[in-house]
Amino acid sequence: MQQDKIILAIVDDHPMVIEGLKSLLKSETAIYTSVSFTKGREFISFLSQNEVNLVFLDISLPDANGIELCKEIKKISPKTIVLGLSNQTERSMMLQMLQSGASGYLLKNVSPDELLTCIQEALHGLITFSREAKEIMGRPSKAGLNEVASVTKREKQILQLLAQGKTTAAIATELFLSPLTVDTHRKNLLQKFEVKNTAELLMAAVHQKLL
Amino acid sequence: MQQDKIILAIVDDHPMVIEGLKSLLKSETAIYTSVSFTKGREFISFLSQNEVNLVFLDISLPDANGIELCKEIKKISPKTIVLGLSNQTERSMMLQMLQSGASGYLLKNVSPDELLTCIQEALHGLITFSREAKEIMGRPSKAGLNEVASVTKREKQILQLLAQGKTTAAIATELFLSPLTVDTHRKNLLQKFEVKNTAELLMAAVHQKLL
DNA sequence: TTAAAAATACCTAACTATAGGTATAAAAAA
DNA sequence: TTTTTTATACCTATAGTTAGGTATTTTTAA
Numbered sequence: 001m002q003q004d005k006i007i008l009a010i011v012d013d014h015p016m017v018i019e020g021l022k023s024l025l026k027s028e029t030a031i032y033t034s035v036s037f038t039k040g041r042e043f044i045s046f047l048s049q050n051e052v053n054l055v056f057l058d059i060s061l062p063d064a065n066g067i068e069l070c071k072e073i074k075k076i077s078p079k080t081i082v083l084g085l086s087n088q089t090e091r092s093m094m095l096q097m098l099q100s101g102a103s104g105y106l107l108k109n110v111s112p113d114e115l116l117t118c119i120q121e122a123l124h125g126l127i128t129f130s131r132e133a134k135e136i137m138g139r140p141s142k143a144g145l146n147e148v149a150s151v152t153k154r155e156k157q158i159l160q161l162l163a164q165g166k167t168t169a170a171i172a173t174e175l176f177l178s179p180l181t182v183d184t185h186r187k188n189l190l191q192k193f194e195v196k197n198t199a200e201l202l203m204a205a206v207h208q209k210l211l
Numbered sequence: 212m213q214q215d216k217i218i219l220a221i222v223d224d225h226p227m228v229i230e231g232l233k234s235l236l237k238s239e240t241a242i243y244t245s246v247s248f249t250k251g252r253e254f255i256s257f258l259s260q261n262e263v264n265l266v267f268l269d270i271s272l273p274d275a276n277g278i279e280l281c282k283e284i285k286k287i288s289p290k291t292i293v294l295g296l297s298n299q300t301e302r303s304m305m306l307q308m309l310q311s312g313a314s315g316y317l318l319k320n321v322s323p324d325e326l327l328t329c330i331q332e333a334l335h336g337l338i339t340f341s342r343e344a345k346e347i348m349g350r351p352s353k354a355g356l357n358e359v360a361s362v363t364k365r366e367k368q369i370l371q372l373l374a375q376g377k378t379t380a381a382i383a384t385e386l387f388l389s390p391l392t393v394d395t396h397r398k399n400l401l402q403k404f405e406v407k408n409t410a411e412l413l414m415a416a417v418h419q420k421l422l
Numbered sequence: 423t424t425a426a427a428a429a430t431a432c433c434t435a436a437c438t439a440t441a442g443g444t445a446t447a448a449a450a451a452a
Numbered sequence: 453t454t455t456t457t458t459a460t461a462c463c464t465a466t467a468g469t470t471a472g473g474t475a476t477t478t479t480t481a482a
Contacts, residue, residue: 013320014231014319014320014321015231015235015320015321015322015323016228016231016232016235016319016320016321016326017227017228017231017319018231019230019231019232019234019235020225020226020227020228020229020230020231020232020234021227021230021231022234023230023231023233023234024226024227024230087298108225108227108228109224109225109226109227110225110226110227111226112226115227152457152458152459153458153459154458154459154460155458155459162410163410163411163414164411164414165406165407165408165410165411165412165414167408167437167438167439168438168439169438177459177460177461178460178461178462179461180460180461180462180463181459181460181461181462183439183440183461183462184459184460184461184462185459185460186439186440187440187441188458190440190441195376196376196440197376197378197439197440197468198409198410198439198440199373199374199376199409199410199413200374200375200376201376202410202413202414203374203375203376203413203417203422206414206417211414363427363428363429364428364429365428365429365430366428378467378468378469379468379469380467380468388429388430388431389430389431389432391430391431391432391433392429392430392431392432394431394432394469394470395429395430395431395432396429396430397469397470398470398471399428401470401471407470408438408469408470409469409470423482424481424482425480425481425482426479426480426481426482427478427479427480427481428477428478428479428480429476429477429478429479430475430476430477430478431474431475431476431477432473432474432475432476433472433473433474434471434472434473435470435471435472436469436470436471436472437468437469437470437471438467438468438469438470439466439467439468439469440465440466440467440468441464441465441466441467442463442464442465442466443462443463443464444461444462444463445460445461445462446459446460446461446462447458447459447460447461448457448458448459448460449456449457449458449459450455450456450457450458451454451455451456451457452453452454452455452456
């Protein structure tokens with residue numbers, strides 16, 4: 001193995017992705033040399049006996065959890081730079097990767113230029129993201145930050161009954177309440193979620209995983 | 212262009228996937244020649260002026276709906292064989308593709324061998340799937356069986372606007388329709404889903420992954 | 423090229439929800 | 453123990469939805 005070259009590893013269960021990455025790296029073959037793995041475990045055992053400068057880690061492997069794998073990699077070889085690689089556009093997933101020691105995150109729609117830039121940045125000790133990942137990280141995400149409208153026990157109950165298509169009157173009967181009270185709760189829910197009607201309210205509740 | 216070669220097109224917004232596929236096809240470069248597109252529209256305009264034997268179509272493109280694109284392709288050039296290509300493991304999605312004229316479906320974790328086999332099968336007029344896609348198609352799936360209320364294009368559109376809390380009047384304005392027409396669509400939706408009101412309707416739609 | 427499905431539009435009347443309030447008792451927190 | 457939040461209940465109007473229909477045109481599929 002040529003000691004002067006930078007060693008990149010690719011861990012992904014999709015041969016197509018592996019080939020794609022390698023192909024995108026072909027122009028820089030003088031600088032980088034690459035190895036690839038379709039199983040997390042295979043990479044781990046390779047890593048314990050070989051040096052790897054940077055690894056592209058697919059976070060959704062069939063045989064292992066990306067987050068755990070990332071932690072393991074950093075434990076075995078803290079010098080190895082990990083870049084998350086996935087189609088998952090969930091901000092929370094990206095954050096979890098970073099928390100587990102990753103130096104960046106690439107979405108699989110990364111362009112060839114971006115890819116090379118990201119590798120450079122990462123190797124220089126910088127945090128790096130592909131364009132779209134940057135955008136996602138940029139928005140603090142309504143679901144994540146802005147404090148899930150806190151719903152009281154009663155309100156949650158009413159939400160559930162609304163989701164079953166029940167009317168104010170039906171809900172009142174079911175909960176032994178005055179219809180007027182149910183109405184008040186509904187009004188409060190609409191205000192809390194800043195929505196105009198029940199339809200929008202339920203969708204908001206779904207997005208906040210309350211239903 | 213060499214008339215004797217089989218022309219394969221790749222439509223995918225991920226350059227990495229395009230490169231990966233091309234790379235996997237490299238061994239058969241004597242038989243196949245390939246062109247690639249990152250936008251659905253680009254491929255459509257190419258197709259209207261060139262012959263294409265087979266196209267790998269990513270069903271989740273940012274600029275177009277895979278199902279619609281597939282239909283359009285078969286309309287312009289019925290001889291062109293369409294193979295769905297995606298990470299989506301939803302049986303219903305695969306069925307929709309087949310219904311729209313596709314001859315098969317490959318998941319992106321397809322192995323090099325499978326890929327070549329699938330291309331051969333497809334070119335010989337057979338329906339074909341990658342290994343995992345086959346497995347998914349094999350299980351009739353609980354969600355799939357219990358009759359997913361088939362929703363028309365217009366109805367889906369209206370569902371989406373309802374989910375945004377829009378009223379009949381607002382929807383009518385937005386879609387340049389009579390409010391009475393929107394009302395009819397809403398009534399049909401309520402019937403199809405066998406629900407009492409919009410709240411229940413939206414929840415049903417969510418559970419069927421229409422929203 | 424038919425037949426079926428989808429999209430369009432209309433009517434009436436009853437029902438339900440929403441917007442604007444106010445107010446008080448009971449739990450929970452501070 | 454006081455303050456805040458939650459849960460309860462009410463009033464007046466207006467806005468919007470739903471239940472019963474019928475019917476024509478335009479697309480799509482057989």
